[in-house]
Amino acid sequence: MAARNGDDPVPGDEVLANDRSAIELAADVRAGRLSALTVLEQHLAAIEMREPEIHAFNTVLADEAREAAMAVDAAVAAGRDPGPLAGVPVALKDNLCTRGIPTTCSSKILDGWKPPYDATVVERLHAAGAVVVGKTNLDEFAMGSSTENSAFGPTRNPLDTSRVPGGSSGGSAAAVAAGFAAVGLGSDTGGSIRQPAALCGVVGVKPTYGRVSRYGLVAFASSLDQIGPFTRTVADAALVTEVIAGHDPADSTSIPQPAPELSGTLDDGVDGLRVGRITDLPTGADPDVLAGVDAAFDALAAAGAEVVDVEVPAFTYGLTAYYLIAPAEASSNLARYDGVRYGLRVPAADTNTMYMQTRAAGFGAEVKRRIMLGTYALSAGYYDAYYGKALKVRRLIAADFARAYERVDVLVSPTSPTVAFPFGAKTENPLAMYLCDTYTIPSNLSGDPAMTVPFGTGTDGLPVGVQVLAPMLGEAVMFRVAKALEDRAP
C-alpha cells in the first residue's frame, strides 16, 4: 500500500506465519507440521520490531503466551485434541477480564486492578487452544473512534502510522493488521469493532446482541455492547465466532442457543440472494468510500445477487439516540469506580471528597463528558425528553430494519464515512468524532449483526471497508455475503 511507512519490517521466514490465516496456522499446529511455540515466536518477533512504533498493546504477555503455546504443543504430542484454534495468537482488547492480568480499559481509574476471573470469551479461547499474546489499547472505556482517548497514548495505524487505527478497539485492529496476532477480540458498542477493522483493512464482526457472552467484558453500555473478532479473512472470523458464541448462563442476556454454524456455508455464494441498498442512508461519506460500496454492489450483482433499493427511515436518527442511550448506561456502569474497593483512590478527608477527587483524576475528558451527558439524560424532569425519547427511536430503528428484511436478505453500506484519518483531525470536535459511527450505530441499537470486510482502497491507497448488515441471528447469510465480497475484492 502506497502510504505504508517504511518497508515491511517482518522479513524472511517470519512472514510465513504472520501473513497466514488462523485456519492455516491451526491446521498446521494440529497436524504437528508447525509448533505453536514457533508460531508464537514469529509473532512476538513482529511485536518486538514494530510495537514501539504502533503501540497496539497495553500489556504483552510473552511469558504466559509461551507457556500456553507449549501446552498446545504438548497436547499435540500426546495425541490430544488441542482445539480448533490450536496455537493461534490472539490479541485481547484490554476491557476483557483476564485472571491475574491487569485489565485497564486504558483508564487510570483501574490502576493496579487484576481481575480474579477470566471473561467467558477468554475461557472459550483458551479451551480452543488459542494463545493470548497481549491486551490491546483502546479509547478509554471504549469511548471513542480513534484510540486517541487512551490514558496510555494512542495506537498508530500500521498501514500509515501518521493516521489513527480507528476505535475504540484500535489496538486489536492494529495488532491483526500488523501481524502481531492472527486474531483480535474487540467490543462493539456503536461500531468499535467494525470501524477500526475498516480503517486497518481487516475483517471485523459484531454478532447479534446476545450471541456472545458479555460476562467479563467491562461494561460501557450494557444493552449495546457485543464482543466480536478481528481477523485477516472472513473464514477466520467465522471460525472465531463459532468458538466464542453460544449461550452462557453467566450472562442473562445471552441468547439460549448454541453457537451458529458458519464455516460450512461460507462458500454457498450469493446467487439468488437479495441485497439491499439503503436509499435514505445518512449523507456524509467520502466519495472514495461510496465508490467502494458501489463496486461491492456491482460485484455481488455479478455473482448472482439481486440488488434491491430499500428505505430504513429511522437509520438516520441512530446517532442522536445512541448519544443518549449509551452515555446514560455508561453513567451508571462507571459509577462503581469510586475508589472504595479497587483501582485508583485519591485519599481525602471524607468519603464524598475522595469520590470526587478519585473520579476527577481517574477519568479522561471524553469519559467525563459522557458520564455528564448520561447523568443529565436520566435526571428527573429530563428522562422523558431525552432517554425516554431515545428508547422510542431505538424501537423505530429495529422496526424499520425488520421491515427492510422482509424484502432483502442483507443490507450493504459503508462501514465508516472515511478511510483512516490523521491524528488530531477530530479530537477538537467531539461531534465530528461521533459521526465516524453513523453507519455502524444503528445495528447496535437494533441488536442485529453486522460486519465489515475490506473492499479495495480509497484516498492515499488506504483500505475501504464495506459493511454487511443482517437480520437478528442472521450471521450465516451475513458471512456468505462477506465471503463473496472478499473473494471478489479489487
Next chain:
Amino acid sequence: MTTMQTGASEASPQRDGYELVVGLEVHVELATATKLFSPSPNRFGDEPNTNIDPVTLGLPGALPVLNRRAVELAMRIGLALNCTVQACAFHRKNYFYPDMPKAYQISQYDVALNVDGHLDLPDGSRVGIERAHLEEDTGKSTHMGGAGGRIHGSESSLIDFNRAGVPLVEIVSRPDLRSSEQARAYVNELRAILTAIGASDAKMEEGSMRVDANVSVHRPDEPLGTRCEIKNLNSVRSVGRAIDYEAQRQIAMLEAGDEVRQETRHWDEGDGRTHTLRTKEDADDYRYFLEPDLVPLEPEAEWIAQVRAALPMLPAARRARLAEATGAPVGGEAVGVVVERGQDDYVLAVGAAGGDLARALVHVKEGYAEQGTAPVVPAADLAALTTMETGRTLTATQAKQVLAELVAGGGGDPGAIAAAKGFEAMDAGALETLVDDAIAANASAWAKYEAGEDKAAGALVGAVMKASRGQADGAAVTALLRTKRT
C-alpha cells in the same frame, strides 16, 4: 387510601382532634441459600467479607443472574398478602454509598412483582398492600470513631459485603394504619405470615426484617398531612414508640402554627426522639432506568398457580380454625400465642386423639411456654390427661402438675403419674362429707351464701380444698354447694 373500610378510623385514638396516619415499608431478607444475583451463600453471622464473589463486589465485567428461588419466595409473600403477581422488570436505582458496590441497587420501579394486596389484622381491620417488590440488599458499614456510629464525624468505616446482594422483598403498605398499636399489630402479623410461609426468618434484631414508618397527622375532615419517614426502628416496641413520639412532635408543630417539613428522620432509641436525617431537598435523584443486564421477569401462570397451591394455611386462618375447634375467642391470647408458636396443629391432634380441645389449648399455652415450639408429649397422652380432667378424676391444679411430669419425661401414662402422686379422685360420698363439714364449720358464710351472696362460696370452697389437701375438684365443690342451697 383504599376504598375499603379499615374499621380503624373509628377506633383510632385521636389526639387533640388530630388523626394519626401511618404507612409502613417493611424490608425482609428472603431465606434463600444463595444471593439474589450470585452463587455466594446468603448467611447471617459469618466472618466479614467471606460470602463474596465478583458479582457481589460489583467487579468490572461481572453480571447478575436472577435466583429463581428468590422469585418463588417473593411470589409466596405476594400471594400470602393477597397481591396480584405480575410480569415485571428490574431497574437500577443509582446513588453513591461505600457499601453499595455497583453504586446502584438493582430494584423494581414502576412495575413490581406483587401489587394491590391486603393484610387483615387480628382486630378485624384491613390494611392495603400497595406493592411487594424484589431487590438486593446493600453491604453493611461500621463507622469507627466519632459519635453514635454514624458516618458523619467518624474516623474510618469498615464495610462487610456479606449482606450485599442478599435478596430482599420490600412490602409497602397503604397509609391505612391509625395508631401505633395497629402499626405494631401489622408488624407482628406480617412477621407471623412471613415465618409461616418460610419466606424469611423475619428477625428484627438480626436485621432480616426492617421497618420504616411514614407518619403524618391531620384533622379527619382535612386532607392528609405532610409525612415524615422514620428510620432505624429495630424492634416492634421501637415502631410503637417512634410513631407515638413522631405524632406528638407533628401535632405540637401544627399547634404552634408551624408546618411539618417532608423529611427522613432517624429514631434514637436512647433519647426516645426522632431526629432529622435528610430533608426532601437533599434527596437523591435515583435516575431509575431499566436494568440492561437482566431480562424481564415474567412468571408463567402455571408457576404462580404452583406457588399458590403450595402455600400453607396462614396465621389468620389458623387462628380461626383453632378458635372454632376449642371454643376460645379468636382474638384471645391463648389462640394467638399457640398459633404464633406453631402449636395449633398439636392442639388439634390432641382433639383428634379424643382429648378435650379447650383443656388442650390451655395446657399447650401454659405448659409449653418454655418448651420451644415442638411439643414433646404425644398427643394421645395429653388427650388422656384432658379426659381425666373432664371426667373429674383430676382437678385442674393436679392436671397441671401431671402435665409438667409428662413434659419432663417426654410423655407417659397420665393415670399412672396421677396415681404415683397420690392424686386419687375423691368419691362423691367423701366429697359431700367434706362439704357438709365445711358448712357446719362456717355457718356465717353458709348463711350469706344461702341468702344469695355467691362470693361467700369462696370461704366454703377454700375450707373443702384445705381439708382435702388440694385433691377436691373446685368445680365439683361449687356444684355441690349450689345443689345444697336450693
